[in-house]
Amino acid sequence: MTVGSLLAADLVIAVLEVAGWLGGGAASAARHRRLALGLAAFALLATFARAITITALARAGWWFAAEKVLIAAPLSLAAVVVAGPRLLRGDCSRSRRGVRRAELEWSRADIRSVAVPLLFAGYAESGALLVTVLHGYPASAGAGLLAVAGVVAATAVSWRVLGARPSRVVFRAAVVVAVAALVTGTGLAAAPGAAPAVPHDHQPGDARTAGEATRRFTLTAGTTTVRVSGRDVAAWAFNGQVPGPELTATVGDVLEVTLRNRDIARGVTLHWHGYDVPNSQDGVPGVTQSAVLPGQEFVYRFRADQAGTYWYHTHAVSDVGVRMGLYGVLVVRPAPVTGVDITVPVHTLSGRPLPTPRTEPVGAGVPVRLRLINTDSTTHRYALAGTRFRVAAIDGSDLNGPTPLVDTAVLIPAGGRYDLVFTAPATPVALFVDGRAVYSTGAVSAATGAWPVLDPLTYGVASPVPWSRFDREFTLVLDRGLDLHGLFPRYAHTVNGAADPDIPPQVVRLDDIVTFTIVNRSLVVHPWHLHGHHVLVLSRNGEPATGSPLWLDSFDVRPGDVWEVAFLADNPGMWANHCHNLAHADAGMTLHLMYS
Amino acid sequence: MRKALVIVTTVLLVAFVLQFVFAAVGAFTKPAGEGAFALHSVTGMAVIPVLTLLTALFAVLAKAPGRLVGLAILPLGLVVLQALIAMLANASTDAAGVSTPFGLTIAGLHALNGIIAVHVVVSVHQAARKLAQPAPAGVTQVAVREGEPV
Numbered sequence: 247m248t249v250g251s252l253l254a255a256d257l258v259i260a261v262l263e264v265a266g267w268l269g270g271g272a273a274s275a276a277r278h279r280r281l282a283l284g285l286a287a288f289a290l291l292a293t294f295a296r297a298i299t300i301t302a303l304a305r306a307g308w309w310f311a312a313e314k315v316l317i318a319a320p321l322s323l324a325a326v327v328v329a330g331p332r333l334l335r336g337d338c339s340r341s342r343r344g345v346r347r348a349e350l351e352w353s354r355a356d357i358r359s360v361a362v363p364l365l366f367a368g369y370a371e372s373g374a375l376l377v378t379v380l381h382g383y384p385a386s387a388g389a390g391l392l393a394v395a396g397v398v399a400a401t402a403v404s405w406r407v408l409g410a411r412p413s414r415v416v417f418r419a420a421v422v423v424a425v426a427a428l429v430t431g432t433g434l435a436a437a438p439g440a441a442p443a444v445p446h447d448h449q450p451g452d453a454r455t456a457g458e459a460t461r462r463f464t465l466t467a468g469t470t471t472v473r474v475s476g477r478d479v480a481a482w483a484f485n486g487q488v489p490g491p492e493l494t495a496t497v498g499d500v501l502e503v504t505l506r507n508r509d510i511a512r513g514v515t516l517h518w519h520g521y522d523v524p525n526s527q528d529g530v531p532g533v534t535q536s537a538v539l540p541g542q543e544f545v546y547r548f549r550a551d552q553a554g555t556y557w558y559h560t561h562a563v564s565d566v567g568v569r570m571g572l573y574g575v576l577v578v579r580p581a582p583v584t585g586v587d588i589t590v591p592v593h594t595l596s597g598r599p600l601p602t603p604r605t606e607p608v609g610a611g612v613p614v615r616l617r618l619i620n621t622d623s624t625t626h627r628y629a630l631a632g633t634r635f636r637v638a639a640i641d642g643s644d645l646n647g648p649t650p651l652v653d654t655a656v657l658i659p660a661g662g663r664y665d666l667v668f669t670a671p672a673t674p675v676a677l678f679v680d681g682r683a684v685y686s687t688g689a690v691s692a693a694t695g696a697w698p699v700l701d702p703l704t705y706g707v708a709s710p711v712p713w714s715r716f717d718r719e720f721t722l723v724l725d726r727g728l729d730l731h732g733l734f735p736r737y738a739h740t741v742n743g744a745a746d747p748d749i750p751p752q753v754v755r756l757d758d759i760v761t762f763t764i765v766n767r768s769l770v771v772h773p774w775h776l777h778g779h780h781v782l783v784l785s786r787n788g789e790p791a792t793g794s795p796l797w798l799d800s801f802d803v804r805p806g807d808v809w810e811v812a813f814l815a816d817n818p819g820m821w822a823n824h825c826h827n828l829a830h831a832d833a834g835m836t837l838h839l840m841y842s
Numbered sequence: 843m844r845k846a847l848v849i850v851t852t853v854l855l856v857a858f859v860l861q862f863v864f865a866a867v868g869a870f871t872k873p874a875g876e877g878a879f880a881l882h883s884v885t886g887m888a889v890i891p892v893l894t895l896l897t898a899l900f901a902v903l904a905k906a907p908g909r910l911v912g913l914a915i916l917p918l919g920l921v922v923l924q925a926l927i928a929m930l931a932n933a934s935t936d937a938a939g940v941s942t943p944f945g946l947t948i949a950g951l952h953a954l955n956g957i958i959a960v961h962v963v964v965s966v967h968q969a970a971r972k973l974a975q976p977a978p979a980g981v982t983q984v985a986v987r988e989g990e991p992v
Contacts, residue, residue, distance in 0.1 A: 254930060254933065254934070257926065257930065258930070261923060261926055264919075265919075265923075268919060272912050272916075275908060275912060276909065276912070372919075376922075379926065379929075403902060407902060407908055407911050408908055597872070624939040625937060625938050625939050626938065626939075627937075627938035627940075657937050657938055680938065680940070699937065737887070769929060769930065769932075769933030770932070770933055771937075771939070802937075804937065805933065
């Protein structure tokens with residue numbers, strides 16, 4: 247069982263447990279003896295099952311189980327200790343009674359007396375469940391105390407409502423405990439965390455060059471209407487087209503791109519996704535530059551010295567901006583094109599898939615390079631049918647010793663790129679994206695849905711990790727949680743329990759070797775993207791990467807996954823480090839890496 | 843308080859009806875973008891939880907009989923469950939983000955739980971109306987003696 251499904255199973259069991267205890271409590275309050283006992287037994291069973299899932303999660307990593315061990319387990323224990331003995335006692339006394347009628351009446355009265363303990367157990371488990379769902383990692387005293395306050399208050403109210411009132415002393419004590427826990431918990435939860443504001447200083451570009459061949463482009467962002475699958479849809483576009491113009495350069499050129507904003511009210515920038523530019527050219531509004539507002543312009547300039555497949559997109563209101571079409575392809579080639587070299591930027595515009603399928607014959611023996619780009623916020627599945635192929639590069643970096651593959655699909659994370667190469671056979675070849683033919687050299691019918699998926703961590707030839715020391719280690723635990731965004735509460739996507747802008751920046755020094763341990767304890771995939779650097783994958787879920795060195799800028803951290811990656815801090819500045827499901831990034835999953 | 847309980851359960855019932863309407867709006871919005879279920883999400887995650895909390899609170903404050911209080915608290919639990927089911931169903935996809943049969947089964951529970959919840963709310967509403975009706979003289983006196991906080 248994967249850790250991801252274990253996380254889901256644990257949640258399901260917790261819900262059943264809560265339902266069992268609360269249902270048992272309600273049934274006993276209504277004097278349904280059998281139902282109450284049945285539900286309580288079920289709840290007890292679920293509680294033990296949950297002990298197993300929590301133990302398994304703790305073994306998979308403390309991050310997955312912290313709040314469950316520290317908050318849910320004590321609350322469950324209290325639940326079982328309070329409710330268990332009362333249930334057993336009820337049963338024993340029943341067997342002592344001889345007269346059937348008397349027994350029935352007695353047990354009816356008796357079953358009502360276990361209502362409050364059962365409800366208490368239900369409240370305790372509900373509190374624990376809410377802590378997991380609304381707060382998550384890391385476990386905090388504040389969340390624990392708020393849960394206790396809720397449990398005590400709910401129990402006290404139930405006690406009064408059910409008529410079996412506790413003595414004044416007990417009731418007052420309960421009120422005092424609840425209020426104290428509430429006040430302390432709120433205080434601890436609301437205490438401001440230390441999150442230094444991100445300094446934003448705009449330096450002039452450090453890519454001022456002279457002498458090299460300069461490739462000049464102008465991109466004008468504006469609202470427009472484009473035709474997709476025979477339908478006119480509203481879009482935001484560079485130069486009126488989606489995707490924007492394909493920017494190409496040869497190693498040794500200098501790229502100079504003038505960005506103009508015609509009428510995108512919320513501003514635009516250009517971020518060179520996967521291309522490690524100097525910080526001032528990175529295009530993150532509020533961090534490396536100000537957003538380019540309507541009527542303004544900004545000139546980006548950098549050397550084309552990293553051959554590979556990249557893309558560019560706006561980083562201002564990036565979720566909406568990219569989704570609406572403000573993106574395009576950037577390809578840096580080591581030499582002029584030989585053979586067929588095609589980019590396939592996959593996107594979903596207003597629910598319709600791009601690019602438009604195309605078919606063109608390619609002569610047998612011609613070398614073909616398909617540059618697959620995923621510009622959406624979710625993973626896509628690409629399958630190349632009709633030929634053996636190799637994955638020559640991932641995220642712009644060439645792989646070491648890629649072996650030929652056949653009938654194998656690749657999963658490309660949001661923002662990721664795979665270069666597939668093959669020599670055109672005499673028979674037709676087709677590329678399918680999520681089962682839809684996007685590029686073909688002729689008619690191909692192939693069912694690719696059942697193909698195995700390539701695991702890049704075991705593909706190609708390994709070479710040793712280039713570093714022997716690691717200077718700095720950071721752990722990023724990805725989750726969801728309630729967060730106060732200004733005054734509005736939101737269900738944010740969080741890193742280490744905080745959401746942007748409250749996540750403390752990661753501080754490194756120039757030439758540090760830095761490791762990230764990225765843990766996903768949420769139920770959805772998070773495609774991780776660090777700006778300005780490529781990270782080398784060391785291991786996933788404790789298993790070292792055994793294939794070609796993987797220098798990635800976008801990788802899917804699936805639910806329950808633990809990735810260990812490392813990079814050399816060689817590009818000074820302030821860099822965004824975020825989830826490339828841009829809706830998640832907008833909902834808090836963004837932090838920054840800065841150099842001291 | 844009893845009147846307040848009737849009012850809040852009425853509003854809750856209306857919110858539930860709208861919630862079903864918004865679900866249909868989401869299901870039939872073309873093309874099915876991310877925002878298709880925005881109204882459904884906001885109503886389900888903000889409006890309905892607040893109303894169910896108020897329902898439970900007013901039932902307790904109105905000194906309703908235990909059965910009605912229990913019934914009035916039930917929607918709160920079902921609504922939390924409903925959000926959890928939606929989260930699980932959304933999460934149950936394969937690596938490429940495509941729904942799995944398991945995920946769709948869970949998604950089906952979202953509809954069933956919604957039907958159960960609306961029935962419970964109807965029962966609460968009816969019981970609340972009965973509670974608010976002027977009772978026979980004797981009963982009223984008892985209620986007055988207990989200090990009905992209206």
